Amino acid sequence: MQTKLVALAATAILGLTAVSAQAAILDDVKAKGYVQCGVTGGVPGFSAPDANNVWTGIEVDFCRAMAAAIFNDADAVRYTSLTSQERFTALSAGEIDVLSRTTTWTMSRDTQLGISFVGTMFYDGQGFMVRKADGIASALDLSGAAICIESGTTTELNAADYFAANNMEFNTVVFVDQDEVVKAYEDGRCDVYTTDSSALAAERSKFANPDDHIILPEIISKEPLGPVVRAGDTQWFNIARWTYFALLEAEELGVTSANVDEMLGSDNPAIKRLLGVEGDFGTPLGVTKDWAYQIIKLVGNYAETYDRNVGPSTPIGLERGLNALWKDGGIQYAPPIR
Ligand SMILES: N[C@@H](CCC(=O)N[C@@H](CS)C(=O)NCC(=O)O)C(=O)O
Structure with a gap:
């Protein structure tokens, strides 16, 4: 009897684990119609509300880019302002879908909190x-x-x-x-x-x-700052990670919000793949074939978001430094889309 109960309990626990591992954040996000994005209380250039309560910043642009990939609408984002102490609980409790908030990727955070770091949007110290x-x-x-x-x-x-x-x-x-x-x-x-x-x-x-x-x-x-998602949902993790890579790849290939339509006619196979002109890398990700086109059209590439939010011509005035692409002497690097 006892063995049976233990077995039942084990099945229940395993069952729950299996369910939570499958709990598709993308389905939930699509059903509600927006991405819930965890941000700071206001750090200019990173995530801050303006006088009209419109959020801007490089971290805000990351959430907007995810929304562009999912909904073809960069405005399909709602923001939750979080203190440093609140941020990880808000993410693991499901109050937000993605945390994009001056958050340093460390080993204990990545391995002990049930959360997964997506990449480094901004190398800091x-x-x-x-x-x-x-x-x-x-x-x-x-x-x-x-x-x-x-x-x-x-x-x-x-x-x-x-x-x-x-x-x-x-x-x-x-x-x-x-x-x-x-x-x-x-x-x-x-x-x-x-x-x-x-x-x-x-x-x-x-x-x-x-x-x-x-x-x-x-x-x-070293403060590698980047977006974070709940652990265990590979599809959602991949959407977040490839959104980040698409921003970098677009910069590397010279595709911008201004020229992306013209670039649809490019002969460069890498640009064709990025924009969904050749092959379909979006559908297997759970989004559409033109997911990266939408990101670039609606948000821009990595250089565009960097320059308008934190770059040398903004009041924050930060040079690219480590955040330049690998080919320009920095360490921002996206794996190939193929
Ligand atoms: N990167 C560090 C520090 C993060 C942090 O909270 N930084 C402050 C520096 S300005 C911040 O973003 N505060 C915004 C807020 O509390 O709303 C970490 O991940 O622990």
């Missing part, structure tokens, strides 16, 4: 901002300084490692909310603000006097 007037030139001069940090982040862990490794006194002021972190720094409650260096640049662009603050030269960590 952690930096420190200080007031120019304080005359600090190096992060190695920060022993004992009051450091403002957001909780539930790799930021906290990296800073602790860095201060310990350099025998420096570690003195943090920790907040759950980014606005509180920035306010505390602006109000002079902290001497230092530390986070991903891209976000430092983004936050500085919002300050009344950006030039009163400097970002120190030391970058103390």
Whole structure:
């Protein structure tokens, strides 16, 4: 009897696992008609609402690109603003379909939280901002300084490692909310603000006097920031991953939102495959043959989203650096579509 019960229980558990592994996020997304995208509370250039509550940013564009691939409509996205601490629970609980929010790909997150990192939309690293007037030139001069940090982040862990490794006194002021972190720094409650260096640049662009603050030269960590999905749904994972690759491949092949229609007539076989003119790579993915055409037409390629959101001509002003394509000296690289 007991063996039978154990067997029944095991079947039930296995059954549940099988069901959850098959739970098709794509079907659910198609049925509701939009992608629920987890974003920040507002980091300019990455994900931030404008005055009309329209979300923009490179992370927002990723969700828009997924919606373009699925619905031929980049606006079929709804946004959930999440703190660092809330983000992974919101994803695993199914409150969002994809997390696209300044999130660093780490091993423990990728293997212990029931979530899967899709790729690296933005290669970043952690930096420190200080007031120019304080005359600090190096992060190695920060022993004992009051450091403002957001909780539930790799930021906290990296800073602790860095201060310990350099025998420096570690003195943090920790907040759950980014606005509180920035306010505390602006109000002079902290001497230092530390986070991903891209976000430092983004936050500085919002300050009344950006030039009163400097970002120190030391970058103390690797912060590969990228979208994340729930683990166990290969189809959804693949749609997210190939959306990212399509953005890169389009840049590599010189296909832009402006020339994509003209490119439909290109003789280049790689462009024909990307745009669904030759072969069908979309249907096996669960979307349509012209999925990448839709992404490029409605959102643009990777360079377009980078340049309009965080590039040198924006207030964030970030050079491509590591985020250039591999052929231009960076490390952004998409496997071939064939
Ligand atoms: N990349 C780090 C830090 C992520 C993070 O939360 N960064 C802050 C820096 S600005 C942020 O995005 N805050 C936005 C918010 O809390 O709304 C991580 O994944 O832990």
